[in-house]
Amino acid sequence: MSYVTLLRRKGVEYRIVSTTLRSIANVYQAAGVAITDDQGQHSKTQMQVAGMKIISEAAASSASDIHIRIDRSGTDILYRIHGELEKAHERDHEYGKKLVRYYYQAMADVSEETFKENIRLDARIGDTSKLPPGLNGIRIAASPTAEATVMVLRLLYNDALDSHDPCDLGFSTAHKFLFEHMQEQPIGLNIISGPTGSGKSTTLQRLLRAYISETQGRKHVLTVEDPPEYPIIGAVQTPVGNATSQREREEMFIAAINAAMRLDPDTIMIGELRDKPSAELALRAATTGHQVWTTLHANSALGIADRMINIGIEPDMLLDHTVLTGLISQRLVKKLCPNCKQPLRDHLNKMPSRTLERIQRALGSDWIDVFITGDGCEQCNHRGSIGRTVCAEIVIPDPMLCEYLRRGERVLARKHWLQEQQGQSIVHHAIEKVKSGEVDPMMAERVVGSLHMAELLYDNMVTVGEVVGDKF
Ligand SMILES: [Zn+2]
Numbered sequence: 329m330s331y332v333t334l335l336r337r338k339g340v341e342y343r344i345v346s347t348t349l350r351s352i353a354n355v356y357q358a359a360g361v362a363i364t365d366d367q368g369q370h371s372k373t374q375m376q377v378a379g380m381k382i383i384s385e386a387a388a389s390s391a392s393d394i395h396i397r398i399d400r401s402g403t404d405i406l407y408r409i410h411g412e413l414e415k416a417h418e419r420d421h422e423y424g425k426k427l428v429r430y431y432y433q434a435m436a437d438v439s440e441e442t443f444k445e446n447i448r449l450d451a452r453i454g455d456t457s458k459l460p461p462g463l464n465g466i467r468i469a470a471s472p473t474a475e476a477t478v479m480v481l482r483l484l485y486n487d488a489l490d491s492h493d494p495c496d497l498g499f500s501t502a503h504k505f506l507f508e509h510m511q512e513q514p515i516g517l518n519i520i521s522g523p524t525g526s527g528k529s530t531t532l533q534r535l536l537r538a539y540i541s542e543t544q545g546r547k548h549v550l551t552v553e554d555p556p557e558y559p560i561i562g563a564v565q566t567p568v569g570n571a572t573s574q575r576e577r578e579e580m581f582i583a584a585i586n587a588a589m590r591l592d593p594d595t596i597m598i599g600e601l602r603d604k605p606s607a608e609l610a611l612r613a614a615t616t617g618h619q620v621w622t623t624l625h626a627n628s629a630l631g632i633a634d635r636m637i638n639i640g641i642e643p644d645m646l647l648d649h650t651v652l653t654g655l656i657s658q659r660l661v662k663k664l665c666p667n668c669k670q671p672l673r674d675h676l677n678k679m680p681s682r683t684l685e686r687i688q689r690a691l692g693s694d695w696i697d698v699f700i701t702g703d704g705c706e707q708c709n710h711r712g713s714i715g716r717t718v719c720a721e722i723v724i725p726d727p728m729l730c731e732y733l734r735r736g737e738r739v740l741a742r743k744h745w746l747q748e749q750q751g752q753s754i755v756h757h758a759i760e761k762v763k764s765g766e767v768d769p770m771m772a773e774r775v776v777g778s779l780h781m782a783e784l785l786y787d788n789m790v791t792v793g794e795v796v797g798d799k800f
Pocket of ligand 1: 668705707708710
């Protein structure tokens with residue numbers, strides 16, 4: 329208040345408005361005055377305390393990432409919680425610079441100890457004694473931006489004690505049986521797809537842990553990861569090694585898969601198929617008597633086959649039901665807080681009328697049981713949601729499906745999967761979760777697309793498929 333008293337004494341006219349640190353910094357900057365928090369005193373010890381506090385705070389809210397965005401006028405610190413960014417702190421420019429330097433220089437396992445603002449950097453904090461309990465490591469990526477620097481810290485949680493049951497991640501009982509079927513096959517390639525952050529690595533690790541515990545150490549499970557992120561007890565995890573360039577990294581990845589195949593494995597997990605050489609090796613591992621599990625970027629389960637062919641894999645080699653044994657596609661959708669979710673029928677005004685119409689058409693009379701996000705409560709930290717759940721589709725290729733895919737008959741392949749194999753599309757899985765009140769229909773649509781359009785598309789596809797089918 330002393331500043332206000334001073335203004336009053338001097339007879340200056342003023343009004344009080346609330347603003348952000350960032351706007352104040354902009355005003356000072358425009359006037360050519362430099363400002364910092366705490367009179368510029370960001371000492372090393374202070375940064376250590378602040379840096380640890382940020383990590384602990386983010387981990388306590390189960391954040392998947394911490395973003396530190398520095399620009400000329402300040403620093404924003406954001407946490408990604410349940411897939412969405414939330415602003416946690418706003419600091420000045422100098423603070424941000426010292427914070428990223430602290431994470432890189434004092435915490436990460438790096439050989440190059442100086443943080444350089446003008447180049448892209450990757451690092452890892454692997455020393456768990458430096459981290460709060462529950463965290464197994466942190467992966468750091470930093471890049472220069474037009475104005476300064478952005479650093480993203482991916483928090484790697486230790487979930488070794490979590491359940492092995494895929495249903496706990498959100499898969500259905502039918503999905504679980506399909507996974508068991510895949511795991512019973514001594515050979516074959518199983519591929520999980522989804523965009524970044526769709527939980528495919530978590531699924532992969534849970535499945536491997538379940539397999540190891542069921543086979544009680546009688547199977548040799550090898551992983552090739554760049555780098556291994558979570559400990560998998562009972563598996564031999566081989567790191568790819570430190571590469572200095574993208575090309576070297578790819579070569580080392582291939583060398584690591586080759587080396588793994590010589591180590592007499594029963595099951596091989598390859599972190600991710602990125603290019604033709606790694607995809608070819610995964611396929612070769614499957615055709616030479618191994619069970620292979622891996623991930624790939626593709627839009628749908630059947631789209632995995634297309635993606636593999638686009639990468640450069642021979643369709644005749646791939647599209648054999650004894651080789652390609654499982655195609656999985658998954659996304660993560662926010663799970664409604666059971667304590668504060670609201671019945672849609674009592675809050676029709678909360679949904680745009682066109683959306684409501686679409687939901688009613690997609691769900692039929694079941695729309696009456698739908699719940700939507702509430703106003704938030706203590707139990708969900710006022711977010712309205714409690715974590716995320718998997719929506720997925722799984723295809724087990726059979727001879728007919730492979731035949732359709734070889735002929736490029738995608739519509740017939742899809743029809744065969746949905747009708748003959750009683751497959752369930754990811755949209756139908758999402759609709760089930762909406763019907764049971766677990767998921768908000770608007771949240772589901774944001775992730776899997778229109779619930780109603782998918783139904784229409786499927787009907788159209790069946791019609792088109794039948795017309796095409798008459799030709800042979
Ligand atoms: Zn709540």
